[in-house]
Amino acid sequence: MIEATMPSEHISNFKPKTMFPPKLIAKAEAELDMFTSILEENGIKVYRPPKDIDWLAEDGYTGAMPRDGLMSVGNTLIEACFAWPSRSKEIEIGFTPILHQLALDPRVKIVRRPRDTFANTLFDDDATINGQWVINNSRPAFDTADFMRFGTTIIGQLSHVTNQAGVDWVIKNLPKGYKVEMIEVNDPNAMHIDATILPLRQGLLVYNPKKVTEQALRKHMVLADWELRPYPFTPENRVSPPLYMTSPWLCLNALVLDGQKMVVEANDLKSRQWFESLGMTV
Template identity: 75%
Template sequence: MTIKPVLGVQADDEWSPLRAVIVGRAGRACFPSAPAKMIEATMPSAHAHRFQPKAPFPEKLIAKAEAELDYFAAILKAEGIEVYRPPAGIDWLAEEGYTGAMPRDGLMSVGNTLIEACFAWPCRSREIEIAYTSILDAVSKDTRVQIVRRPASSFANTLLDEEDSCTRQWAINNSRPAFDTADFMRLGHTILGQYSHVTNQAGVDYIQQHLPKGYQVEMIEVNDPSAMHIDATILPLRDGLLVYNPMKITEAALRQHAVLASWDLQPYPFIPQAPTEPPLYMTSPWLCLNALVLDGKRMVVEASDLQSAQWYESLGMECIMCPFKHVNSIGGSFHCATVDLVRDNS
């Protein structure tokens, strides 16, 4: 696979005009295998029994998800955005992994820096290495770009050790840095994050240590006992406007952060309903907040979600509709399936 020259990395918010982006590929995706404690804490109870070693998703489901990812990439290219993709056909069953469809879980751009997650789930430990090394190698040829790769210490299999297990809120302990980059959202030089069943204090400290000068992580207070990833909880649409999931966070909790003190904060006004087909094996219907904003005026929304699209349009956004139900089924939506490389905030 030939990788095109990358423009570089420069992105520090979620809404400035998107110029270059990574879009994932599903490959031969599998239900992620993780210790039962991790699965029970985060996954829908109706499907928790499916998360076993060597359990691929149905082939027809993956074929449709792959087609949706290709269509999504084509939409972004048609909008003039440079799109970079991992190799096709990765056999995640053979790798005892999950998928390459959700790169936002494992990579975060902050300024000119790309930070790789120290995944809590063992089955994801080589995900970025397997799917995204060729892109990261191309990016790193720009000497201005800093690539922060996962340290060898993140292999430590101590996160479920029992110290303080009776009192701690989350499935994982703080024995080594653990975080999914999807637990963080960039609002300029302030990055809002959440603690979760995959992100601990050591992980937050690790991110702060590797941020470019002048950037700061602030942790928001969420009411979500199954917390795992922040991008179905808050969604900045443009500078000064953010929508949020009122079932998981309050306006008061958001306004505790100076970056949001004067923003228009809009609660999502509906209770989203889960589809019956295909099932949401790994997620909730709050994926309606997991959209990709292209430039503070336009955003990509699931093609069947007319309710959300009409509401976003009432807030001044133009919605580009894209089928994504089968990608939703395997673990995420448009924000999850992408990594911003360049956003033009000049």
Template identity: 70%
Template sequence: MINHSLPSVQADDEWSPLRSVIVGRAGRACFPNAPTAMIEATMPSHHVHNFKPRRPFDQKLITKAEAELDYFAAMLQAEGVQVYRPPAGVNWLDVNGYTGAMPRDGLMSVQNTLIEACFAWSCRNHEIEIAYGTILGELARDSRVTIIRRPPYTLADSLLDEDGSKSSPWVINNSRPAFDTADFMRFGKTILGQLSHVTNQAGVEYVQRSLPAGYKIEILEVNDPHAMHIDATILPLREGLLVYNPQKVTEEALLKHEVLANWDLRPYPFTPKEPEDPVLYMTSPYLSLNALVLDGKRVVVEASDQQTAKWYESLGMKCITCPFRHVNSIGGSFHCATVDLVRDSTVKH
């Protein structure tokens, strides 16, 4: 049952009982149009050739992805979660965009604040306004809520050095704040984040300035030369239990963070196979870790991924299975496709 006394935005972690959420829509999704250097730094090498300007995904793929998102939204509603959806049928080809299916990349809730990403990729510059502007307007009617929209100066097209030089492991420079909100994971008053090919130090500092008082960002040391988003690297299933991708991060690196000092840290024990149909154009098969936890007891997993579901169940979780392979194909899974607006918790972390 929805608690209407709660603010329209109130969330501090990834596992407290989920009360309200945004679920994306694919629309007329396209391969992201970004500079070649950005694509090569982040996308699977065998699919880089697909990333061409104004190239839509196959319509059959999108139709199936849209059906999966609708099913997912209905499933969450059946579990008692209030669901917000963006408008249907957005033609991202017309605006040289990508999709509205992955709102986690562009919005992050922290306490009663909702922060919009300063995307590194210009094809995503107007994604939040186009797909989620109406929802943000509705949420902003709650006087207890602060919504921090992206400022115009962060639209500067200056992140690639003209001479092709790089002063860091990342393809983008530090000339203006850049970040995807999917590069951050909330653990109460501590937020773990990573630097990546879409998130720079100026972006981290921008997020820190935007946080409510008492919240802090700590940067996790991740071994991922193609880093872009942290939510297939670590997955807190409940308070005190975290699953991590041992190909990208070590237990030693995790334990450097006091917030995880007493946690049970479990390496994901499988090497997932790349699916053949539909293919993963934009991600690795480790999307198995990109799950949505409903309340520290229940977690949503892809319907065909039985080995992961059985393993999560061995850790004491109840798995709710949902078909999502076609959403996976266009760039993400359950965590990517959602923004949790309200989790019913009192911060004590």
């Protein structure tokens, strides 16, 4: 999985029981605190998991990415069936207090993954990355970050962490009136759709021309009349902080707050200026 999805120069950093550098963690905590402040200043209620979780003791990876593990569809919240064994308890440990709080609202339905979905059968001994995904279809597997909602249409992709059984499981648990459509992408290292397409507001979408074509996007009725804009630059790599398991196309993994305002990496001046030219407040 690591070899299939990660830049080769960082593969050696990802071994069992290997911590991120403490200085990097401290900087990440500061960024999360600042990010929380930005959201709250814009009237958004922010929920945060406990800080005292020892992920090393839990054989876990992280608790920083609810976008990967929880899918919001109307009043329904769907938990991912992670492919990675190191993420198997991530939502349970990191987010159960938050889910209990949300569940107090009778309108909210929370779909938890089956507790038996983490049988370690996904990885074949002879699996390669030559034209196929490293996971098989023996059990449902998906990260919710491989899906993006457009009204009542959810666009998703198959990847090294999402298989067809996982897509079928999502479809089975969607509220009435919603549907899933799978996008055609050209990305042999695919893991998450949020560096491939980015809807800025109703009718305007930015896409990664290295991973998906306008023709592939137009096949989806929900996007047929949208303005589709390819990201016009080739993003540059960076040294600090290391990109680890991502590419410079992380510039497209921005957060749109309300169709007008968006949050962008402070140092990414090119993206900021371009998004502003499209009418966004950055």
